[in-house]
Amino acid sequence: MGVSSESADEPGWDVSPEDEVAPVVEATGRQIRLWREAAGMRVVEFGRAIGYGEDLVRKVERGARIPRADFLDRADDVLNAGGRLRAFKEDMEKARYPKKVRELKMLEERAVELLLYSNHNMHGLLQTPEYAQALFETRQPAYPQEVVERETAARMSRKAIYERSPAPAMSFVQEEVTLRRPIGGKMKLRRQLEHLLQVGQLRNVTLQVMPTDREDHAGMQGLIEVLKFGDGTAVGRSDGAFNGRPVSDPKDLRILELRYGIIRAQALTPRESLTFIEQLLGET
Template structure:
């Protein structure tokens, strides 16, 4: 029963879909338990959780852990129906904004992004991501840190999609030189970046610090294209940072991104640059 009250398993009241999922799962658990004739206290002992936690899960106030659903499935002889809920429950744990971004990325056939302040989340190693969260001035508990890192890593499923989307990243030189997490984590991050950059559907370019002014200096730019021909763009420095789909606004963002790519090092030069950074230590 250790760790029952760890943070990161609460339901976000502003996440309507998440609230609905957890409420549905809780209701199914309660109906199955009652149909079996088990009291909450007896069921709790059987799955290794306290009676209070059983009531919290069944009332939709607590997100059940994957192992909770596995044990409940066995104890209530549900034939895999309860365990099958783990996939939706896992998504609920990810912050709403992260989940919405991942859903967009999962549908895109082309994704272009310029990043000036940090290495893009899709390119980060778990250790690099954790180091960034640790210095964010937020007092994250260990479980919450793990939740945030897991959410960021889950987005990397985009690299495993078939057919593979065309992914283009432009990173400022400074983001590659900053030794986030220490020298070992930094080196592992650069090595990971080299590996990703050599995938056939991925292009990584470096924007040298001495390249002068360019359209990305006002913040991150993203352009996502979908199979039905629609496009969504976003820029920290335009349209209040909101996603846009208006053709005129999109043309401006696409032009800015194209200009950035033209000013950056070529993909081949960028790989050589990253290799040179690794060789400096």
């Protein structure tokens, strides 16, 4: 078995000691080391057996590197751990994403209704992997490639919300400009528009477009996001309200919901919006 592409000299996804997931990653690494030592294998032998570099194995064992699912699968097989190392895969998958994404994903997993207005970028829950990666590659100062890949994977992980049952009600309003800007090139935009048409057909999704030529527009203060939960509580935020901070006070949420309701009324209807996207696709 050859050495994995996640070799010792690649940057990978390291763990900061200040990160709240560090104890979990350290505990996982400690278990791998204990199983390796119990099997009487030296680090170099173990690394060769699972196809990973010696330096990377050492980093994983001391909790400085988050092991990939493939690493845990191979380690479990080589060390005859009976699934005990594979059991860490879910925790490691969560740990490899930035804290802000983990927190947002937890909120989205609880939400029974989402109200989402985007005025500058395609909303993350609507993005294709190609489009998301191209978007991260536009950031300045430029992200290192491993950060681009990590952020893209984290964003895509949130799309598990579409597989939930019962499915949450999701309402999106997108500014026309976000559907026209060819982030990453025209082919990636085409695939993104095709994806929007598919998502817009889902029974729990309402997708609307806000045309640029609207004279009255309640969304000029920036994006709006409101997530409602099954216990009657909610959280929301907007660039142009409450200093951009998340709010949960009912009075503050009413302001965001009122603004969002007006935006929906001013936008194209869902059916008109899908027709509009089809027309854009024909022009691209």
